[in-house]
Amino acid sequence: MPGVIEASDLTKIFGGITAVDHISFDVHEGEIFGFLGPNGAGKTTTTRMLTGIIPMDGGSVTIFGHNMGRDPVLAKQRFGIVPETSNAYVDLTAWQNLMLMAELYGLDRDRAAQRSLDLLETLGLSERRDQKVQGYSKGMKQRLILAMALLHEPELLFLDEPTSGLDVQSTRMILSMLRALNTDGTTIFLTTHNMEEANRLCDRVGIIREGRIVAIDAPEKLKAAIDRLHQIEVSFDGEIPAEELVSLDGITGAERRGDKWQITADNPDQAIRSLVSFSGRHGAAILFLHTLAPSLDDVFLRLTGEERP
Amino acid sequence: MNPAAVRTQVRRAWAIAKKDIRIYYFKGPVLIFGIFMPVFLFLAFSMGGRQLPLEFLLPGLMGMTLFFTSTAVSPAIFPWEGQAKTLERLAACPITIEAIVLGDMAASALFGIGVTAVTLLIALGLGLPLLHGIVLGSAVFLAAFCFSALGIILAAPPTNVPSNIMMLSSLLKFPLVFISGIFIPLEQLPAWGMALAVCSPLTYLTDLVRYAFTGAHYFPVPIDIAALIAFTLLFTAGAMRLHRRSLPRRV
Numbered sequence: 001m002p003g004v005i006e007a008s009d010l011t012k013i014f015g016g017i018t019a020v021d022h023i024s025f026d027v028h029e030g031e032i033f034g035f036l037g038p039n040g041a042g043k044t045t046t047t048r049m050l051t052g053i054i055p056m057d058g059g060s061v062t063i064f065g066h067n068m069g070r071d072p073v074l075a076k077q078r079f080g081i082v083p084e085t086s087n088a089y090v091d092l093t094a095w096q097n098l099m100l101m102a103e104l105y106g107l108d109r110d111r112a113a114q115r116s117l118d119l120l121e122t123l124g125l126s127e128r129r130d131q132k133v134q135g136y137s138k139g140m141k142q143r144l145i146l147a148m149a150l151l152h153e154p155e156l157l158f159l160d161e162p163t164s165g166l167d168v169q170s171t172r173m174i175l176s177m178l179r180a181l182n183t184d185g186t187t188i189f190l191t192t193h194n195m196e197e198a199n200r201l202c203d204r205v206g207i208i209r210e211g212r213i214v215a216i217d218a219p220e221k222l223k224a225a226i227d228r229l230h231q232i233e234v235s236f237d238g239e240i241p242a243e244e245l246v247s248l249d250g251i252t253g254a255e256r257r258g259d260k261w262q263i264t265a266d267n268p269d270q271a272i273r274s275l276v277s278f279s280g281r282h283g284a285a286i287l288f289l290h291t292l293a294p295s296l297d298d299v300f301l302r303l304t305g306e307e308r309p
Numbered sequence: 310m311n312p313a314a315v316r317t318q319v320r321r322a323w324a325i326a327k328k329d330i331r332i333y334y335f336k337g338p339v340l341i342f343g344i345f346m347p348v349f350l351f352l353a354f355s356m357g358g359r360q361l362p363l364e365f366l367l368p369g370l371m372g373m374t375l376f377f378t379s380t381a382v383s384p385a386i387f388p389w390e391g392q393a394k395t396l397e398r399l400a401a402c403p404i405t406i407e408a409i410v411l412g413d414m415a416a417s418a419l420f421g422i423g424v425t426a427v428t429l430l431i432a433l434g435l436g437l438p439l440l441h442g443i444v445l446g447s448a449v450f451l452a453a454f455c456f457s458a459l460g461i462i463l464a465a466p467p468t469n470v471p472s473n474i475m476m477l478s479s480l481l482k483f484p485l486v487f488i489s490g491i492f493i494p495l496e497q498l499p500a501w502g503m504a505l506a507v508c509s510p511l512t513y514l515t516d517l518v519r520y521a522f523t524g525a526h527y528f529p530v531p532i533d534i535a536a537l538i539a540f541t542l543l544f545t546a547g548a549m550r551l552h553r554r555s556l557p558r559r560v
Contacts, residue, residue: 053400054557073313076403087394091332103324104402106310106317148398 004029004064004156004187005050011058012045012211019045021211022059032178032188034202034219036195038304042211043191044160050189051081051158063156077105079156080149084164084191086141090134094125094144097133098151105152112151119147123173139170146174150181157181160191175201199296209304222299231292232263234275236284248274260288318408325404325412326419333382333389334420342381344374344424361492367432368518369491372452374428376486376511379421379453383460384478386413387552391469391559400560407549410461414545417457418450425449437522444530445521451537452514458544459510465551467558490515495527510540 003026012020020042027033037043048054050061052072061068066075088097095116102112120126123143133141142162149157159178163171178201182188192198198205199219206216215222245254245261250270255262265271268291279286310317333339348370390396399409433439463478487493488502489511498506506512513533520526526533 048560051401053397053560071313073318073403073405076401077312081398081401083394083397085394087398089328089332089395090393092328096331100324100328101402103327104321104399104404106312106321106403 003027003062005033005189006062007046007050007059008061009059010046010049010056010061012042012049012054013057019211020049023208023211023213024059025206025213025216027187027189028204029187030182030185031203032182032190032201034198034205035189035191035208036193036198036205036300037208041208041304043208046208047158047160047189047191051079052076077152078154079158080152080154082142082145082149082157082159082162084161086138086145088133088141088144088148091132093130093132094120094136094147095129097144097148101148101151107152115151115153116147119150122177123147137167139166142166143170143173146177154186156187156189158189158191161193162190163192163194163197195296195300205296207300207303214303215299219296219299222303223296230265230268230271232265232268232271232275233260233288233290233292234263234286235260235288236279236282237287238282238284240278240282240284245278248278250274312403313405318405319411321404322408322412322415325399325409326415329382329386329413329416330419333386334416339382339420340424342377344378344427363435364437364523365494365519366492367428367435367437368522369515371425371428371432371449371518372489372511372515373486373491375421375425375449375452375514376456377482378424379417379456380460380463380478380482382420383413383417383457384463384474385471387461387464387555387559388469388471388474391467392471394560396556397560400556406553406556410458410545410549410552413461414454414457414548417460418453421453421456422449425453432522439522440524441521444517447534448514448517448521448537451534451541452510455510455514455537455541455544458541458548461548462544462551465548465555467555469559485509485511488512490527510537510544513537513540 005027007026008024009022010020010024011018011022023046035043035047045054049056050063050068052068052075056069063075064078066078068075089100092100098116098119099112102116107115117126120129123146125140125143125147128136128140133144136144146162162174166174175197178188190198190202202219204216204218205222207214242254242256245251245263248271250265250267251263251274252266253264263271263275272289275286275289387396390399439445460478463481464474466474466477468474488505489509490498490506491511495503495506495512495516513528513536516526516528517530517533520530528536
């Protein structure tokens with residue numbers, strides 16, 4: 001697949017401190033790419049370089065083949081951006097903000113008006129379109145920012161914590177719109193702290209730590225990669241021989257915790273099959289069996305060196 | 310459509326200008342500052358003991374009005390937008406920094422020309438004859454862009470605190486008024502004063518406005534026009550270059 005975003009050896013240095021340290025990655029056409037990392041890891045700096053807001057000190061970025069250093073206007077024409085903090089003009093109305101964006105992206109008047117009407121309707125802002133943005137709630141401002149980013153129908157959308165601090169209604173509206181956009185072919189670059197959001201939305205995630213990419217893969221593959229040994233909780237309706245349990249295929253350890261056994265498995269599939277036949281042999285029915293796969297939270301904490309307390 | 314083409318960027322600069330006019334210029338305090346500041350200065354000098362004739366002072370008032378109005382808001386736009394994070398939005402849009410500066414200049418120049426037109430009407434109302442309308446129009450147009458660019462240069466230090474920039478702006482603007490032949494005729498200036506006066510674009514505007522109303526002038530008219538063009542080009546190029554460097558530190 002062609003790279004919609006191609007970042008190569010991207011570097012940023014602030015006052016002698018390397019904030020982004022020679023990172024390289026591609027974002028493929030049609031995917032939702034999650035960009036994760038702890039505070040100060042270099043997420044925002046990277047996103048600002050990708051979007052041409054700040055210049056890079058080394059490396060290169062291309063957006064749809066346009067080099068951000070050489071042809072920033074051509075590159076910027078192809079994407080929309082939703083920053084974490086709303087940056088609509090608060091002294092203008094929603095409609096005026098949208099018309100300003102339309103002019104800055106070169107939309108003709110009729111198309112701009114039609115797109116604006118549609119987006120305001122979809123995002124529930126139609127009735128407030130002629131009100132100055134300073135009277136809007138945080139959720140409304142964020143929805144307007146999304147409308148401003150989508151007005152020129154970009155093929156690529158950058159979002160920085162789009163649902164941070166929003167009410168449930170606005171969050172749901174934005175997430176469902178992102179899914180619909182992606183289904184229609186829009187590539188999405190999503191910076192987020194919300195692991196659940198990244199887990200549910202993203203095809204791949206990149207994790208940055210201290211200015212370096214520490215992992216890029218699909219969330220499920222990352223989860224599988226961090227814990228070679230999986231945990232399984234199982235409970236039987238009678239006593240079973242502990243020493244035999246430990247020696248079953250796929251199982252490397254077993255520890256009793258109340259009425260359950262906490263099983264450590266190097267091959268969870270084999271371990272579950274062994275447990276089922278083991279229960280049959282000993283006439284002890286399985287009351288409960290639960291695989292404890294690592295969450296994306298665990299992946300994040302492991303890879304960023306911030307283990308759970 | 311090539312978004313990077315000059316024509317397209319000029320159209321986008323006009324969008325910036327319209328936004329500026331709506332947000333920053335159509336505000337009571339801005340209009341009041343633009344009009345009252347030169348009027349009060351004018352009154353202070355016209356009521357003083359120097360007994361300067363009206364045909365000398367009114368052209369000076371026009372020049373001063375254009376100078377103050379064209380530089381009233383332009384120095385603060387970049388810091389304001391940096392503070393409100395709207396500059397970050399513009400930086401991510403397909404518009405060059407040169408087009409943003411051009412748009413800010415156009416808004417500031419239009420505001421200056423609009424307010425100066427009021428003083429022109431006052432001058433005409435007080436019976437001052439307009440002898441060279443085309444010279445006046447050209448001078449006001451050129452000087453409006455020149456002063457706007459100067460104002461935008463003043464905003465180049467990458468601070469997002471408008472009051473810092475406005476203080477710097479006042480430090481430069483007020484001395485310029487006193488060395489530009491507005492209250493003291495150029496021919497009466499000492500040699501060091503004259504050396505300073507030729508460095509001020511306001512000097513050439515005042516000379517041209519005075520010529521337009523009275524026919525009298527200190528420098529030849531083509532020199533005045535050439536000097537204004539040179540200052541405009543210099544300030545515009547300087548503003549674009551400086552903001553290209555300071556924008557990343559501001560967002």
